[in-house]
Amino acid sequence: MSSRETVLARIRAALADVPAEEAPQDVPVPRDYRRSHVRPGEDTVTLFAERVADYRANVTRTDRAGLTDAIAAALTRREARHLAVPAGFPTELLPTGGWEWHPEPLDVPALDGLDGAITLAAAGIAVTGTIVLDTGAGQGRRALTLVPDYHLCIVDAEQIADDVPDALARLDPARPLTFVSGPSATSDIELDRVEGVHGPRTLDVIVVESGLDAARTA
Amino acid sequence: MTGQGVVWLGSPPFPKAAREALKNDQLRANLKRATTTIRDKRLAVASELDDWEALRESAAAIKRRTARHLDRYLLQLEESVTVAGGTVHWAADAAEANRIVTELVRATGEREVVKIKSMATQEIGLNEHLAEAGITAYETDLAELIVQLGDDRPSHILVPAIHKNRGEIRDLFTAEMGSWGRPAPDGLTDEPAALAEAARQHLREKFLRAKVAVSGANFACAETGTVVVVESEGNGRMCLTLPETLITVMGIEKVVPTWSDLEVFLQLLPRSSTGERMNPYTSTWTGTTEGDGPSAFHLVLLDNGRTDTLADTVGRQALACIRCSACLNVCPVYERTGGHAYGSVYPGPIGAVLTPQLVGVETAASLPFASTLCGACYDACPVKINIPEVLTHLRAEVVEAKGRSAEALAMKAAGVVLDSPRLLGAAQKAAALGGRVLSRDGRIGRLPGPLHGWSDSRDTPAPATESFRTWWRKNKENGESR
Numbered sequence: 001m002s003s004r005e006t007v008l009a010r011i012r013a014a015l016a017d018v019p020a021e022e023a024p025q026d027v028p029v030p031r032d033y034r035r036s037h038v039r040p041g042e043d044t045v046t047l048f049a050e051r052v053a054d055y056r057a058n059v060t061r062t063d064r065a066g067l068t069d070a071i072a073a074a075l076t077r078r079e080a081r082h083l084a085v086p087a088g089f090p091t092e093l094l095p096t097g098g099w100e101w102h103p104e105p106l107d108v109p110a111l112d113g114l115d116g117a118i119t120l121a122a123a124g125i126a127v128t129g130t131i132v133l134d135t136g137a138g139q140g141r142r143a144l145t146l147v148p149d150y151h152l153c154i155v156d157a158e159q160i161a162d163d164v165p166d167a168l169a170r171l172d173p174a175r176p177l178t179f180v181s182g183p184s185a186t187s188d189i190e191l192d193r194v195e196g197v198h199g200p201r202t203l204d205v206i207v208v209e210s211g212l213d214a215a216r217t218a
Numbered sequence: 219m220t221g222q223g224v225v226w227l228g229s230p231p232f233p234k235a236a237r238e239a240l241k242n243d244q245l246r247a248n249l250k251r252a253t254t255t256i257r258d259k260r261l262a263v264a265s266e267l268d269d270w271e272a273l274r275e276s277a278a279a280i281k282r283r284t285a286r287h288l289d290r291y292l293l294q295l296e297e298s299v300t301v302a303g304g305t306v307h308w309a310a311d312a313a314e315a316n317r318i319v320t321e322l323v324r325a326t327g328e329r330e331v332v333k334i335k336s337m338a339t340q341e342i343g344l345n346e347h348l349a350e351a352g353i354t355a356y357e358t359d360l361a362e363l364i365v366q367l368g369d370d371r372p373s374h375i376l377v378p379a380i381h382k383n384r385g386e387i388r389d390l391f392t393a394e395m396g397s398w399g400r401p402a403p404d405g406l407t408d409e410p411a412a413l414a415e416a417a418r419q420h421l422r423e424k425f426l427r428a429k430v431a432v433s434g435a436n437f438a439c440a441e442t443g444t445v446v447v448v449e450s451e452g453n454g455r456m457c458l459t460l461p462e463t464l465i466t467v468m469g470i471e472k473v474v475p476t477w478s479d480l481e482v483f484l485q486l487l488p489r490s491s492t493g494e495r496m497n498p499y500t501s502t503w504t505g506t507t508e509g510d511g512p513s514a515f516h517l518v519l520l521d522n523g524r525t526d527t528l529a530d531t532v533g534r535q536a537l538a539c540i541r542c543s544a545c546l547n548v549c550p551v552y553e554r555t556g557g558h559a560y561g562s563v564y565p566g567p568i569g570a571v572l573t574p575q576l577v578g579v580e581t582a583a584s585l586p587f588a589s590t591l592c593g594a595c596y597d598a599c600p601v602k603i604n605i606p607e608v609l610t611h612l613r614a615e616v617v618e619a620k621g622r623s624a625e626a627l628a629m630k631a632a633g634v635v636l637d638s639p640r641l642l643g644a645a646q647k648a649a650a651l652g653g654r655v656l657s658r659d660g661r662i663g664r665l666p667g668p669l670h671g672w673s674d675s676r677d678t679p680a681p682a683t684e685s686f687r688t689w690w691r692k693n694k695e696n697g698e699s700r
Contacts, residue, residue: 002308003308003309003310003314004308006308006310007292007308007309007310007470007519007521007525008289008292008293010310010521010525010526011288011289011292011470011525011528012289013525013529014525014526014528014529014534015286015288015289015528015529016529017531018286018287022286022287023287024283024286024287024290024291024475027279027282027283027286027287028279029276029279029280029283030272030275030276030279031276032269032272032276033269033272033273033276033482033485034267034268034269034272037266037267037268037269051495054495055498108426108460109426112422112426125496127495128495128496129495129496130496135507135510141459141509141510141511142455142458142459142501142510142511143459143460146452146455146456146459164481164484164485165478165481168477168478168480168481168484169478173439173442173444173477173502173504174302174442174504175504175507176459176501176502176503176504176507176510176511177500177501177502177503178455178499178500178501179484179496179499179500179501179502180498180499181494181495181496181497181498181499182498183498184450184451184452184498184499185450185451185498186360186361186414186450186451187377187450187492188359188360188361188364188377188378188379189360189379189384189387189410189413189414190248190251190252190383190384190410191251191252191255191256191377191380192410194410194411194414196414196418197360197414197417197418197450197451197452197453198358198418198421198422198425198451198452198453198455198456199451199452199455199456199498199499200452
């Protein structure tokens with residue numbers, strides 16, 4: 001008997017108390033938890049910005065017109081000059097001047113030699129302050145936001161879901177997903193939090209309120 | 219033999235190990251500080267969710283549904299992982315899992331692997347087994363690195379090196395890093411940031427050259443074949459994405475039915491575990507993705523005593539554990555003895571119920587007694603494992619295994635009494651009368667008759683002069699309760 005058959009036979013023997021006619025749906029799963037923990041009247045984008053900042057990430061809010069300046073300001077503050085740019089990133093947003101933009105594809109040693117990476121996101125989660133990347137356009141391979149020491153992520157306000165349930169419903173599990181909540185961190189030494197053990201030490205987030213911008217200019 | 223590797227051979231039984239641990243003031247100070255800190259953080263972020271109890275109920279129910287139909291969900295997982303480009307292997311015990319992983323590594327021609335912190339691979343003793351086969355396994359979680367460099371054992375599920383302080387870690391890095399790869403920098407201080415930087419430099423050269431990685435899994439969705447790893451440092455992301463081959467060893471109980479079930483666990487796990495709203499990094503992958511991440515993915519489904527645990531209708535709830543370690547941090551016994559005293563990969567309250575079931579109660583007979591039955595672990599558990607219930611159940615099994623001693627009968631009797639409010643009331647009244655006769659300064663020393671086995675290693679608090687039920691009835695009637 002193969003181990004597959006052995007394990008399955010053991011499971012079936014172990015579940016002798018489960019009636020043969022019982023279907024999984026016959027075991028009730030209550031779902032009366034909240035779909036969202038955003039409080040009534042609370043602004044989702046403001047909450048997202050606050051919660052991301054709680055992880056010691058730097059958060060900037062801007063509109064579409066101010067985005068290029070916001071990118072330039074973030075990179076200047078971090079003294080990041082050599083940056084990876086994933087395929088599909090809208091290069092017209094990138095500031096000109098003292099920066100070198102390294103387009104994909106890049107191998108891992110090349111990434112290791114850069115200062116950081118700039119990407120878009122697939123989703124945000126307000127209650128937990130999380131950014132989700134799904135390797136789609138403008139986000140790059142998973143290594144891109146991992147190997148360099150700095151990650152600048154641009155999130156469209158409309159991408160921000162209230163809470164974990166809405167976010168999971170928006171995402172496609174067939175794609176490789178990375179949920180990022182603040183910079184890399186460890187508390188393994190006397191529970192002192194230290195940022196940047198293996199992943200990026202610094203995370204900056206720019207929230208683009210394109211919807212708000214459109215409403216203002218209308 | 220199932221369950222092998224779960225207990226550490228040569229470890230003294232818990233009472234003896236605990237007595238030794240209690241003499242170590244430094245250890246107790248480290249533990250107290252750590253458990254208090256995590257406990258407070260957990261309470262703060264759990265209380266942010268006013269539906270915490272509903273989430274726990276849902277999580278427990280999802281785990282119950284999965285356990286009762288485990289064969290079906292594992293077959294579904296196998297199918298969906300295979301369709302997505304992965305390969306599924308089944309391992310009946312530790313030896314088989316080790317053999318499978320070793321052969322998979324050998325087939326790549328590589329002699330070293332990078333590893334993500336994983337309870338399952340610790341349980342099967344994978345690193346030691348790979349070493350015998352000439353393959354070096356590098357632990358990449360900072361705490362696991364500390365444990366590995368020190369030829370030590372983990373002492374906590376979440377923070378395995380909690381028993382070491384910064385000075386000890388600095389000395390260890392300075393002395394040992396060089397023999398494993400890049401040495402620690404000269405003049406390394408004991409600042410946590412400096413130590414983390416030394417680990418970053420030491421491990422980065424390994425990440426950048428590694429061709430094979432081994433991980434565990436926090437969850438796997440049967441419906442989609444998606445595997446989930448929850449972490450903080452990014453070492454997990456390094457292992458999951460940079461190598462060409464990824465081998466994931468997963469206990470069969472880690473499967474959940476659907477992708478959307480994760481909405482429950484991803485809210486409960488980080489808040490219960492590190493006391494954060496969300497852990498820094500969660501990675502999910504479904505088979506392989508062309509041009510991104512490993513081109514070969516192997517999922518090893520591990521039994522190793524889990525089906526024996528499943529067969530026990532009381533004890534099977536322990537398989538719902540999501541390894542958050544909240545029960546360790548609230549346990550008065552763990553807080554004083556630390557994890558090594560349990561002599562097992564799984565310490566603390568969950569270890570006291572899981573370990574004896576995975577290896578058989580006769581092999582870990584003292585662990586179900588390593589508890590005060592205070593119930594704090596049950597309150598803290600995000601998936602509502604009734605640890606005290608399983609503990610008393612296993613105590614009865616332990617004494618039964620030793621022959622039908624008087625204590626066994628007393629435990630069985632206690633089970634009957636605790637199940638019935640009426641009998642409990644009667645027993646408490648009787649104990650209140652009896653206890654007053656026996657106690658001095660509110661403590662009872664050695665209990666008479668068959669109960670001395672209980673009282674030999676602990677003081678028994680004298681029973682209250684009236685039962686809580688009686689007190690409640692009286693005070694409520696007097697209108698004093700609020």
